[in-house]
Amino acid sequence: MQRSLRVLSSLPLLGLLAGCGGTAEHVAPVERVATPKHSATAPRPKPRSVAARPRCGTAPDRPVGSSRVAVAAVVRSNARAFRHPGRGELASFGRLNQNGFPTVFRVLAAVRGRNCRSVWYRVQLPMRPNGVTGYVEGRSVQLDKVRTRIVVDLSSRRLTFLRSGRPVLRTAVAVGASATPTPIGHYYVNQKLLPTDSAGPYGPGAIGISAFSPVLTDWAQGGPVAIHGTNEPWSIGRPVSNGCIRVHNPVLRRLFAATPAGTPVLIRR
Numbered sequence: 001m002q003r004s005l006r007v008l009s010s011l012p013l014l015g016l017l018a019g020c021g022g023t024a025e026h027v028a029p030v031e032r033v034a035t036p037k038h039s040a041t042a043p044r045p046k047p048r049s050v051a052a053r054p055r056c057g058t059a060p061d062r063p064v065g066s067s068r069v070a071v072a073a074v075v076r077s078n079a080r081a082f083r084h085p086g087r088g089e090l091a092s093f094g095r096l097n098q099n100g101f102p103t104v105f106r107v108l109a110a111v112r113g114r115n116c117r118s119v120w121y122r123v124q125l126p127m128r129p130n131g132v133t134g135y136v137e138g139r140s141v142q143l144d145k146v147r148t149r150i151v152v153d154l155s156s157r158r159l160t161f162l163r164s165g166r167p168v169l170r171t172a173v174a175v176g177a178s179a180t181p182t183p184i185g186h187y188y189v190n191q192k193l194l195p196t197d198s199a200g201p202y203g204p205g206a207i208g209i210s211a212f213s214p215v216l217t218d219w220a221q222g223g224p225v226a227i228h229g230t231n232e233p234w235s236i237g238r239p240v241s242n243g244c245i246r247v248h249n250p251v252l253r254r255l256f257a258a259t260p261a262g263t264p265v266l267i268r269r
Contacts, residue, residue, distance in 0.1 A: 061108075061109035061110065061111055061122050062109055062110045062111070062112060062118075063108070063109050064107045064108060064109055064110050064121075065107065065108075067149075067165055068147065068164050068165035069145050069146070069147055069164070070106065070107075070145070070146040070147075070149070070188075070262060070263070070264050071106075071107040071143055071144070071145060071146065071262070072104055072105070072106060072107065072143070072144050072145075072146050072188075072260070072261060072262020073104065073105045073106075073107050073121060073123055073136065073141035073142065073143055073262075074102055074103070074104055074141060074142045074143075074144065074261075075093055075094070075095050075102070075103040075104075075105075075140065075141055076095065076139075076140055076141060076142060077094075077095050077140075078092065078093065078094050078095065078140065079092070079093045079103070079136045079137070079140040079141060080092045080093075080136065080137075080140075081093070081123070081125055081134030081135065081136050082134055082135045082136075083134060083135070084135060085111055085119075085120040085135045086120075086135075090125070090132070090134045091125065091127060091134070097126070097190070097191060098221065099191055099193060099208075101190075101191040101192065101193070101208075101261075102261070103126075103190075104126075104188075104189075104190050104191075104261040104262050105121075105123035105124060105125060105126075105136065105141070105262075106123060106124040106188035106210070106262055106264060107121050107122075107123050107143065108121075108122045108123060108124060108133060109121070109122040110122075110138075111135070117138075118138045119137070119138050120135045120136070120137060120138060121135065121136055121138055121141065122134070122135050123135070123136055124186075124187070124188060124210060125210070126190040126210040127210075128212050128222060130183055130185055130187070130210075130211050130212055130214075131185050131186060131187070144260075144262065146260055146262040146263055146264075147163055147164045148161070148162065148163050148258065148259055148260065148263045149161075149162040149163075149165075149263060149264050149265075149266075150162070150189075150227070150255075150259070150263060150264070150265045150266070151265075151266045151268070152173065152175075152182070152227075152245055152265070152266070152267045152268070153268055153269075154175050154182060154184065154267065154268065154269050155269055157172055157173050157174070157175055157237050157238070157239070158170060158171070158172060158173065159171050159172075159173045159227070159245065159247065161255060161258070161259070163258075169251075169254065169255070171247055171248070171251045172236050172237045172247075172248075173227075173236065173237070173245050173246060173247050174230070174235040174236050174237065174238050174239070174240055174241050174245070174246035174247075175238075175239050175241060175245060176213075176239060176241050176242065176243040176244070177239050177240050177241065177242070178239065179215070180213065180215055180216060180241070180242045180243050181214065181215070181243065182225065182241070182243050182244070182245060182267060183211045183212070183213065183214050183225065183243065183267065184267050184268055184269055185211065185266075185267060186264065186265075186266055187209045187210045187211045187225075187264075187265045187266075187267065188209065188210050188262055188263060188264050188265055189207055189208065189209055189210075189259055189260070189261050189262060189263040189265060190208055190209060190210045190261060191207075191208035191261065192205065192206070192207055192208065192256060192259070192261065193205065193206045193208060193226075194206075198229075199231060200231060201230065201231055201232075202226075202228040202229060202230070203228060203229015203230050203231065203249040203252050204229050204249055204252055204253055204256070205228065205229060205252055205253070205256045206226040206227070206228035206229075207226055207227040207228065207252075207255060207256060207259055208224060208225075208226045209224075209225055209226060209227065209265045210265075211224070211225040211265075211267070212224055212225060213225060213242065213243040214243075215243075216242060216243065223243070225243050225244055225245070226244050226245070227244070227245045227246075227247065227252075227255065227265075228244060228245075228246060228247075228252060229246070229247065229248070229249040229252035229253075230246040230247075230248075230249070232246075233248060233249075236248055245267075
């Protein structure tokens with residue numbers, strides 16, 4: 001694993017949120033053993049076993065990560081995502097996204113080559129439709145382990161922050177109204193943004209996730225969803241947002257500092 005995602009810097013918020021190999025062993029030749037005349041032939045030594053050459057191929061995908069540790073991929077300079085390894089291009093991504101934050105994917109599986117090295121990764125992409133996945137070349141990204149996870153329960157309007165599988169923070173949240181619901185599904189943190197006005201509707205910061213509003217498709221950047229602070233603390237615990245997840249500002253500061261890009265986010269009913 002290479003450099004940590006925790007060094008990624010946060011950048012100004014643009015006000016665009018929807019709520020808001022091994023080889024075979026050498027086998028020595030077997031020599032005949034000289035024996036005295038009229039004596040029985042001495043037994044030949046048994047040849048050593050030959051190690052099988054590993055065969056990895058290009059399928060199936062090998063799952064990556066666990067319930068305690070996820071894997072994130074940061075684009076080195078540019079990356080292309082495909083429906084299948086090398087076929088059916090879906091999208092291209094630069095080193096930075098449209099908000100100037102390093103482009104990050106969540107790694108779901110690895111495809112190994114004949115030398116058993118990962119040559120492709122199946123990743124979750126920060127684009128519509130929600131939860132879409134694709135394949136990116138291994139050489140186009142750098143990987144890092146992520147030990148944090150966020151679970152949002154819409155029915156109880158609660159957020160749980162976990163580290164290495166253990167809950168360390170629980171808090172009440174505001175969620176989307178019935179007309180502008182918060183999308184359920186598996187997502188990940190893809191950017192961390194700072195507003196120009198910390199007293200505004202996003203509070204001191206926003207943790208962008210790879211989800212998009214299911215109804216606000218005409219919003220800037222397609223209506224991305226985030227976990228952010230608020231200047232309306234009375235809304236916490238209620239279904240009143242445009243799809244984003246609001247938390248009290250002090251809680252947002254804690255989450256912002258502790259949540260690296262690539263953190264899995266589960267939103268459930």
